Amino acid sequence: MSDAASRVVETLRPLLGDRLATSEAVRAHHSRDMSRLPARMPDAVVFPRTEEEVQAIVQACAREGVPIVAFGAGSSMEGHTIPIRGGISVDTREMNAIVEVRPEDFLAVVQPGVTRKQLNEHLRDTGMMFSVDPGADASLGGMASTRGSGTTAVRYGTMRENVMALRVVLADGTVVHTGSRAKKSSTGYDLTHLFVGAEGTLGIITELTMRLHPIPETVSSAVCAFETVKDAVEAVIATVQYGIPVARVEFMDEVAVAATNNYSKLDLKVAPTLFFEFHGTPAWVAEQSEIAEAVTREYGGQDFRWSTDPEERARLWQARHDSYFATKAIKPGYDLYTGDICVPISRLAESILASREDIDASPLTGQIIGHVGDGNFHTAYLIDPDDPEHLAEADRLAERAIERALAVGGTASGEHGVGTEKIKHMRKEHGDAVDVMKRIKAALDPDGLMNPGKMGHAG
Amino acid sequence: MSDAASRVVETLRPLLGDRLATSEAVRAHHSRDMSRLPARMPDAVVFPRTEEEVQAIVQACAREGVPIVAFGAGSSMEGHTIPIRGGISVDTREMNAIVEVRPEDFLAVVQPGVTRKQLNEHLRDTGMMFSVDPGADASLGGMASTRGSGTTAVRYGTMRENVMALRVVLADGTVVHTGSRAKKSSTGYDLTHLFVGAEGTLGIITELTMRLHPIPETVSSAVCAFETVKDAVEAVIATVQYGIPVARVEFMDEVAVAATNNYSKLDLKVAPTLFFEFHGTPAWVAEQSEIAEAVTREYGGQDFRWSTDPEERARLWQARHDSYFATKAIKPGYDLYTGDICVPISRLAESILASREDIDASPLTGQIIGHVGDGNFHTAYLIDPDDPEHLAEADRLAERAIERALAVGGTASGEHGVGTEKIKHMRKEHGDAVDVMKRIKAALDPDGLMNPGKMGHAG
Secondary structure (H helix, E strand, O other): HHHHHHHHHHHHHHHHHHHEEHHHHHHHHHHOOOOOOOOOOOEEEOOOOHHHHHHHHHHHHHHHOOOEEOOOOOOOOOOOOOOOOOOOEOOOOOOOOOEEEHHHHEEEEEOOEEEEEHHHHHHHHHEEEEEOOOOOOHHHHHHHHHOOOOOOOOHHHHHHHHHHEEEOOOOOOOOOEEOOOOOOOOOOOHHHHHHHOOOOOOEEEEEEEEEEOOOOOOEEEEEEEEOOOHHHHHHHHHHHHOOOOOEEEEEOOOHHHHHHHHHOOOOOOOOOOEEEEEEEEEEHHHHHHHHHHHHHHHOOOOEEEEEHHHHHHHHHHHHHHHHHHHHOOOOOOOOOEEEOOOOOOHHHHHHHHHHHHHHOOOOEEEEEEEEEEHOEEEEEEOOOOOOOOHHHHHHHHHHHHHHHHHHHOOOOOOOOOOOOOOOOOOOOOOHHOOOOOHHHEEEOOOOOOOOOOOOOOOO | OOHHHHHHHHHHHHHHHHHOOOOOHHHHHHOOOOOOOOOOOOOOOOOOOOOOHHHHHHHHHHHHHHEEEEEOOOOOOOOOOOOOOOOOOEOOOOOOEEEEEEEHHOOOEEOOOOOOOHHHHHHHHHEEEOOOOOOOOOOOOHHOOOOOOOOHHHHHHHHHEEEEEOOOOOOOOOOOEEEEOOOOOOOOOOOOHHHOOOOOOOEEEEEEEOOOOOOOOEEEEEEEEOOOOHHHHHHHHHHHHOOOOOOOOOOOOOHHHHHHHHHHOOOOOOOEEEEEEEEHHHHHHHOOOOOOHHHHHHHEEEEEEEOOHHHHHHHHHHHOHHHHHHOOOOOOOOOOEOOOOOOOHHHHHHHHHHHHHHHHHOEEEEEEEEEEOOOOEEEEEEOOOOOOOHHHHHHHHHHHHHHHHHHHHOOOOOOOOOOOOHHHHHHHHHOHHHHHHHHHHHOOOOOOOOOOOOOOOOO
């Protein structure tokens, strides 16, 4: 541990007691995320319970010039929480209070360590739900920081649309609040959206006001298989362009379906498959489902299996969410190298097909799944961690997918974020706007202590 | 004209020819907006046609330290476009090209001088519409800069949700692009949302990628009168809390209805009134309208008049939009002093009632109208411009309304923006976050030339 970090630990120990850890095991847990990216140990891990404690931690680090990296549930896919320059990992798990729920205003106020499942569990009797569902039971602070989304964003939006207000501890220890409880506002620079997606590089979120949505009266879902990837994706494009307001529409290719059958003990037909979900009144769901089925049949959609049975739906969505693990299980010991591009909906078929062809022409095993209603899909390549050629080949495939996405006005990451791995694509995507980001970073964190080496700092 | 401004004019004259004006009449037109706020002449007005010309203008001003104020349709309500420190007014009216329309991706790319009606006229055959409707035929650059919204925001969102990407000329003449054509992205600080609502204080928008929405198959609207203001507003709250997805729900109090009857030759019952609109499939609109009517009847909603006749609807909405002029016509020669608070929906009744009581207890004539589905309403006080006591009284009433809004987690402006008049409320609403705004302003516009004296500069 550096002398500076030691002094921070000494300063904070009386405040935090055993909520300050320097043990190998705890530091190791905070040295990595869900991804295959190389681990790096923090010097210490702290578990604050209050905003005041976060403020004291940030002040201590600022005084000593020690890096500060916020850590939520550790479910990041891009190395966001890996303290690549050491320093203090601020784990928000004990900041897990649901501060206030106001169903009458469609909002809930939470601490950043509250997870999405915890919030929905808590909301159960209010008739309200928190909509954003990235699969993992991520913390809301983490989801906000990566501008996360997932399966329901096509209907309810991403964290961008669902964070109303924040409290944030800045790099100098100042606490600010952003946004309000009003549904809209025209006063001041939109700082809420600046901190959402900033990946902890501009401050640490200590409280979030989340937008809630009424639990739909009826939920209906369907699974539908197609002859080809092209048919499936074109069916999605037609559905979206027709203006059918699906609540979810997910794509899995054959590789993903086979892996999921295996891992989650399902008997889905092994074919390019779409999962649909509709939310609304019974009459409306029936109407929209019928239209969607008619549209997809034009693209050869087969064996449409509609279900309003909550258990069957839960099993299917759990399987979809477990797809990451299902794919990993194809080759035990291998790593999963994931991509996350997002393109305008009209370019989705060509983008997915090109990525599929790239995989087919490569020695790697890979699959494609996607939140296709938003034009977002994930490539996943299985790579042998001991074979540098595998990593190089995955890099090459990912690079090609990103270049294609940027060429049609898309983005290098739809929902996973930048972290350490996408920094190299930032200037390709954002051009000179990267310098604007750097100026903002320098203005708010002049010493570069908030999650250093990530956004606003490198690139 | 200052020497510095003269040098800017000399530099730009060869480039712009007669698209650079220093005449009294043109400068006078750019010295004010729609509001009652005191005029201030710019030194010159320029009418660029291209981004390169805007860049040259900004560079010339930067070199000489001359203020730059962007001007769209001049329909601002808060003095945004008034060049309170002189300088160059950059009128974007000749940047009125619709660059590209991609209905298949629900987007259109436009220059900033394109107005919302112009865009919708252009879209007519595509089946798509641009949804944001602030009443005035504002320019899209101006609407983005003030984070404008209006009657349809309750369903389709404000400019915050409908600007996907921007091109912006920064204070030093650099051109950057923000956002993408993808529906979502997790890469980089959200600069699109930083420029949306920045009121021209961080740069000049030269191109916007706007989100489009399918034109609804059926549109149905209704007018409904209530016994009391409280009944009307509580009916709205119940409608919203029930989760009925209205496309519009507008409130007018008796004073506003009477003024509108007079001005727009209508025969609405003079009573607190709600205007509803539903968009969707015929079956769905029928279902939702029925539910809404049932809910509002519980609050004494009378004489529900549903109509799907486009002409009748157009006349009603035009009347609603003309309410500003209708109210002004009550007392010719008087000014209208407008408020624009927005509160959480559950606090809307108490907020409107308190504002109505304030007016009733005051010597001023005033009315309340509102985009009540969003918790947003406008107070308007008629003031004699020659009577300083009128202005003082209006200030007092507005201040009270804002204090009440902030006390319940609302905002000092739902959609009109900060401009010159709301600066004094910024710290009350945003606290130390105002300093973050100032740091961002200083980072992007260190010489303070972009719309000086407004946001990020004062406060």
